[in-house]
Amino acid sequence: MDTPQDKQYRKVVYLTFPPEASGKPLVCDLSRVHGLAFSILQARITPRHEGQMTIEITGPRDAYERGIAYLKDHDIGVVPVAQRISRDDDSCIHCGMCTALCPTKALSLNIETRLVEFDDETCSACGMCTKVCPVKAMEMLLENGVM
Numbered sequence: 001m002d003t004p005q006d007k008q009y010r011k012v013v014y015l016t017f018p019p020e021a022s023g024k025p026l027v028c029d030l031s032r033v034h035g036l037a038f039s040i041l042q043a044r045i046t047p048r049h050e051g052q053m054t055i056e057i058t059g060p061r062d063a064y065e066r067g068i069a070y071l072k073d074h075d076i077g078v079v080p081v082a083q084r085i086s087r088d089d090d091s092c093i094h095c096g097m098c099t100a101l102c103p104t105k106a107l108s109l110n111i112e113t114r115l116v117e118f119d120d121e122t123c124s125a126c127g128m129c130t131k132v133c134p135v136k137a138m139e140m141l142l143e144n145g146v147m
């Protein structure tokens, strides 16, 4: 049985690299050393200059915490990026695919109208719906001004 530590954790973070760390494959070590998956959302890295990168990290919570501590130990600045989900109501075709996997029930089918409703107050910004929506109506917005 999965323990809470085994559960997948997903976080977007903004990294700043001092010039001496810019050319090192420290972000790759999140995967190689700590077993985390990551995807680069944006990056501005030039060897021997200050760099910055926004990445999405996925993996067990304890591995995530070890990975972040590893980056900080190498003088990389780490700032969590607030996430918010928005729906483009004009694009949504109310297919209902997102309602089956939305963990907080922020997306739900209104039985009377047969329309899918989105409650942004309940949404935890986990991003699952953005991966299944066939018309890309669900969009992840990153705050803190880094995207």
Ligand code: SF4
Binding pocket: 085, 101, 102, 103, 104, 105, 106, 107, 122, 123, 124, 125, 126, 127, 128, 129, 130, 138
């Ligand atoms: S981001 Fe997650 S919680 Fe929010 S609506 Fe999509 S699936 Fe539901």
Ligand code: SF4
Binding pocket: 087, 091, 092, 093, 094, 095, 096, 097, 098, 099, 107, 116, 132, 133, 134, 135, 136, 137, 138
């Ligand atoms: S998966 Fe996309 S199109 Fe389908 S109901 Fe959800 S938001 Fe609308």
